[in-house]
Amino acid sequence: MPDNLITYRECIKQAIREALLGDERVFMMGEDVGRYGGAFAVSKNLLQEFGPERIMDTPLSEAGFVGAGIGAALGGMRPIVEIMTVNFSLLALDQIANNAATLLHMSGGQFNVPLVIRMSAGIGRQLAAQHSHSWEPLFAHLPGLRVLSAGTHEDARYMLAPALLDPDPVIIFEYTSLLNLENKLPENTGSIDISKAKVRREGKDISIITYGTGVYKSLEAATELAASGIDAEVVDLRILRPLDEETIIASVAETHRALIVEDASKSVSISSEVSARIMERCFYELDAPVKRLCGAEVPIPYPKHLEDAAVPQPAQIVSSIKNILQHA
Amino acid sequence: MAQEPATAKPLTREQAQKLLYQMVLIRKFEEMSAEMYTKTKIRGFLHLYIGEEAVAVGVMQSLGTEDNVLCTYREHGHALVRGLDPKIIMAEMYGKQEGCSRGRGGSMHLFDAKTRFYGGNAIVAGHLAMAVGMALADKKMKRNGLTCCFFGEGAIAEGAFHEAMNLAALWQVPVLFVCENNFYAMGTALRYTHAQTDLTLKGAAYGIASAAVDGMDLLAVMQAADTASDTVRNTGKPYLLVCNTYRFRAHSMFDAELYREKSEVEEWKKRDPIPGFYNYLMLQQLLTADDFKAMEIQAENEVQEAVDFAETCSWEPVEELTKYTYSENAS
Ligand SMILES: Cc1ncc(C[n+]2csc(CCOP(=O)(O)OP(=O)(O)O)c2C)c(N)n1
Numbered sequence: 001m002p003d004n005l006i007t008y009r010e011c012i013k014q015a016i017r018e019a020l021l022g023d024e025r026v027f028m029m030g031e032d033v034g035r036y037g038g039a040f041a042v043s044k045n046l047l048q049e050f051g052p053e054r055i056m057d058t059p060l061s062e063a064g065f066v067g068a069g070i071g072a073a074l075g076g077m078r079p080i081v082e083i084m085t086v087n088f089s090l091l092a093l094d095q096i097a098n099n100a101a102t103l104l105h106m107s108g109g110q111f112n113v114p115l116v117i118r119m120s121a122g123i124g125r126q127l128a129a130q131h132s133h134s135w136e137p138l139f140a141h142l143p144g145l146r147v148l149s150a151g152t153h154e155d156a157r158y159m160l161a162p163a164l165l166d167p168d169p170v171i172i173f174e175y176t177s178l179l180n181l182e183n184k185l186p187e188n189t190g191s192i193d194i195s196k197a198k199v200r201r202e203g204k205d206i207s208i209i210t211y212g213t214g215v216y217k218s219l220e221a222a223t224e225l226a227a228s229g230i231d232a233e234v235v236d237l238r239i240l241r242p243l244d245e246e247t248i249i250a251s252v253a254e255t256h257r258a259l260i261v262e263d264a265s266k267s268v269s270i271s272s273e274v275s276a277r278i279m280e281r282c283f284y285e286l287d288a289p290v291k292r293l294c295g296a297e298v299p300i301p302y303p304k305h306l307e308d309a310a311v312p313q314p315a316q317i318v319s320s321i322k323n324i325l326q327h328a
Numbered sequence: 329m330a331q332e333p334a335t336a337k338p339l340t341r342e343q344a345q346k347l348l349y350q351m352v353l354i355r356k357f358e359e360m361s362a363e364m365y366t367k368t369k370i371r372g373f374l375h376l377y378i379g380e381e382a383v384a385v386g387v388m389q390s391l392g393t394e395d396n397v398l399c400t401y402r403e404h405g406h407a408l409v410r411g412l413d414p415k416i417i418m419a420e421m422y423g424k425q426e427g428c429s430r431g432r433g434g435s436m437h438l439f440d441a442k443t444r445f446y447g448g449n450a451i452v453a454g455h456l457a458m459a460v461g462m463a464l465a466d467k468k469m470k471r472n473g474l475t476c477c478f479f480g481e482g483a484i485a486e487g488a489f490h491e492a493m494n495l496a497a498l499w500q501v502p503v504l505f506v507c508e509n510n511f512y513a514m515g516t517a518l519r520y521t522h523a524q525t526d527l528t529l530k531g532a533a534y535g536i537a538s539a540a541v542d543g544m545d546l547l548a549v550m551q552a553a554d555t556a557s558d559t560v561r562n563t564g565k566p567y568l569l570v571c572n573t574y575r576f577r578a579h580s581m582f583d584a585e586l587y588r589e590k591s592e593v594e595e596w597k598k599r600d601p602i603p604g605f606y607n608y609l610m611l612q613q614l615l616t617a618d619d620f621k622a623m624e625i626q627a628e629n630e631v632q633e634a635v636d637f638a639e640t641c642s643w644e645p646v647e648e649l650t651k652y653t654y655s656e657n658a659s
Contacts, residue, residue: 035587036515059485059521060452060513088451091486126372126423128434130450298650302372302434303423309646 006185008178011157012042012118012150016080019160020050023078026164029056029065030082039084040120040179066092066117070100070169073115078164086121086173087131093138100169101144112167116160122213123263123300124177126307132300134264134311136212139171140240140273147241148194149173151215153183155192155238162194170194175213194239197247203233206257206321209248209274211237214261214312221317232321240270248274249281256287259320263311266294288324293317344614347389347546349623351381351602354405356627357414360635361404361421361435365581369638370421372434373450375402379576382601383508384409386549387476387569390557393444394473396462400480401436401450402508402575410443418634424641431644432652444473452513453483456492456505460566463501467564474502474560481570482513484530485521496566497534503566504556505531508543510575515587531568543573544599547608574599 034057037044047055058065069081123132150156163170208218215236222232260271271292293312364370388409399406420427437448449455459477531538541552556569574596609615
């Protein structure tokens with residue numbers, strides 16, 4: 001690999017390795033994380049390095065092992081539970097919503113749940129309706145959870161450590177379509193603040209507010225827009241709950257325009273929430289109505305041309321922004 | 329190695345050759361699918377059934393047109409035996425609108441109302457309770473059909489399996505549960521996923537009649553399936569049939585197979601159901617080498633026609649993206 005290029009997959013793996021080396025209470029469990037090497041080869045060879053006590057293969061029992069993760073966290077461990085993909089997370093949603101997210105509150109502050117759940121997410125591999133869900137909004141709906149979205153290599157590499165230090169349950173979304181993508185890690189990123197959104201590109205004409213697979217797509221669009229003399233700012237939300245309102249508002253107050261981009265379908269989405277917060281906090285700063293580019297309201301179809309059409313693409317981001325600025 | 333005749337009813341030459349043909353057709357169809365996958369004509373996930381053919385072929389013989397069939401994402405073989413035209417299956421795997429699910433589903437989601445083929449279900453154990461409900465509807469509507477539900481042994485670890493078994497037993501509905509135990513759930517071996525590896529006991533725990541059979545032996549599967557279906561039809565109650573089998577290929581096209589020894593795969597290949605049944609038929613003089621050659625050519629042609637058809641099929645217009653999200657006659 002040319003100097004310091006690293007795949008997104010390797011970023012996640014290094015983060016897990018570092019966590020296992022750094023704290024004996026950390027262990028990872030999930031389906032096929034050990035002998036198989038991880039469904040997406042993320043945890044390849046970790047079983048050999050750390051042994052079956054710390055890299056635990058589980059049966060197909062999402063509710064069971066997520067619940068057990070909650071229990072182990074209550075018991076003083078620091079589990080990383082991998083749900084193979086977000087598509088199977090609903091089998092464990094009761095444990096997440098009714099136990100992990102509520103125990104601290106129900107117990108009057110006595111029992112916190114220091115659990116990290118990682119799951120791969122996103123569409124783009126022609127896996128059809130049952131394997132292509134964008135359910136970030138579903139989890140972001142639940143008070144008691146911290147919901148992170150690793151849309152960049154930096155976050156894939158550095159989100160896990162602060163997540164493990166959090167006293168409360170953290171969900172991390174990782175994106176399968178990015179796994180093989182190589183990129184550089186920024187220098188001096190020892191740790192990141194998992195309460196803050198991040199401006200990935202500064203600009204003065206419009207704020208593109210996005211997360212997950214939207215981040216690189218929006219950066220690509222911003223580069224193309226720059227060629228037409230349009231200076232777009234890209235805000236990576238990366239913390240979907242609790243939202244970092246300040247970073248969003250500060251950006252929109254500078255650019256006076258906002259386009260929100262996400263793969264999840266539009267109704268009752270992250271973009272619905274962000275848009276509402278902008279209206280509540282800085283309506284009078286706006287020079288144009290807030291616009292949204294989201295997933296179509298349809299289960300995801302298998303053929304490539306329909307799958308591509310089901311979520312925003314860079315070209316649409318470019319044309320939407322040109323539209324907004326023309327009408328400004 | 330010839331198989332022992334396990335069935336009581338002697339096979340006619342025609343029946344025998346039809347059974348062998350069904351297994352050969354699945355094998356050829358899937359070998360072609362793998363080739364089309366490497367040519368990127370087929371995308372997404374592709375789960376091959378190669379090695380497990382005797383299960384679908386054997387069980388399906390005991391079903392009639394009024395019965396419902398539900399499968400997993402490893403269902404090309406079941407679809408073929410159920411009578412779906414190889415052409416519309418291949419077109420589906422290409423993602424073309426002439427496919428059996430209009431190209432919306434792909435390899436994991438073959439559906440066909442005409443043959444009561446209800447998928448192609450890709451959430452492990454997600455279809456078991458649906459099968460119970462379909463059988464419940466048959467019971468309430470006083471129809472004769474049974475519902476046959478195929479799933480892997482991996483599904484038995486899910487809570488959904490246990491809920492479905494209990495409901496089926498409690499409500500006494502006619503479901504034939506067929507566990508295709510190929511000993512691996514992706515890369516995790518049976519012994520690492522189940523504390524109790526005698527899977528028939530999982531049915532027995534719910535008071536459900538249960539049996540296990542050598543899933544590499546077509547005649548044995550047929551006989552076990554006959555007994556199972558007869559029991560379901562006569563009693564109206566569920567039945568669990570565990571077919572012990574093996575997949576010769578990777579879990580899907582993304583699998584490096586780090587979790588099993590090559591020698592283990594080779595050992596199982598000696599029990600390949602196709603040569604096994606071939607040898608039996610030769611011994612019984614129900615087949616000649618020429619018959620078999622002709623059979624292979626016929627299957628190859630049928631598969632080639634399916635590919636040729638899929639190539640000429642069309643893409644659904646992108647304007648129709650949100651079609652089938654709601655019924656067209658919904659208010
Ligand atoms: C609820 C759920 N969890 C995980 C997966 C990912 N997955 C797909 S197939 C599979 C293994 C299933 O094994 P088994 O049930 O034995 O069937 P086989 O693939 O061997 O035919 C896994 C883990 C899934 N599709 N659904």
